[in-house]
Amino acid sequence: MYMKKIILFITCLFCLASCHIITQEEPVAENEKAYEAYGLLTIPSSGFTKDSLRVKIVEKEDATMDLYIFDVKFAAGMPVTIDMLVSGVGYAKSGSEIRFYGDSIVPTAGGKPYEKYIILDLEGKITADSIVLSNYYGKTPSTYAGKLFKK
Numbered sequence: 001m002y003m004k005k006i007i008l009f010i011t012c013l014f015c016l017a018s019c020h021i022i023t024q025e026e027p028v029a030e031n032e033k034a035y036e037a038y039g040l041l042t043i044p045s046s047g048f049t050k051d052s053l054r055v056k057i058v059e060k061e062d063a064t065m066d067l068y069i070f071d072v073k074f075a076a077g078m079p080v081t082i083d084m085l086v087s088g089v090g091y092a093k094s095g096s097e098i099r100f101y102g103d104s105i106v107p108t109a110g111g112k113p114y115e116k117y118i119i120l121d122l123e124g125k126i127t128a129d130s131i132v133l134s135n136y137y138g139k140t141p142s143t144y145a146g147k148l149f150k151k
Contacts, residue, residue: 033059035098037131039146041072045098046140048075053114055131055146057089057100065089065100067105074117074137082109086119098126 035057041050056068067086084107091100102122106113117137123135126148132144 004013011032013067035126035131035148037146037148039131039144040141043074044141044143046075053144053146054131055144057131059091065091067100074140074142082114084109084114084117086122089122096128100124101128101137
């Protein structure tokens with residue numbers, strides 16, 4: 001009896017540890033541009049880093065961008081990873097560089113608002129070979145630097 005409970009408990013722990021909240025990634029329309037990168041997320045306040053983090057930024061018809069952040073976690077002890085969508089990001093082009101920005105944006109994860117990680121002071125740029133950004137998730141500062149890749 002106890003052995004069954006222990007096995008069930010361990011199975012539940014493995015299931016919880018492998019949880020992943022998924023955001024539906026929308027297809028890119030022909031008249032929209034997309035930029036994707038893999039890079040390093042750093043949370044300076046805790047020293048936590050996440051390598052090979054995928055970020056996708058899509059220019060939208062309404063002169064905003066959608067920022068997708070895939071398979072992210074913000075601390076070593078965070079039991080799940082999430083795919084976040086940050087919509088309504090403003091941007092401006094200057095030559096081959098794109099600067100983007102936003103403040104007080106509630107991201108979504110799994111199609112639901114994720115107010116715990118409200119995006120504050122978002123600033124970033126896309127160059128010919130990279131995406132860099134900084135922002136706060138609530139009160140937690142973060143930075144990201146990634147190398148663009150072509151599909």
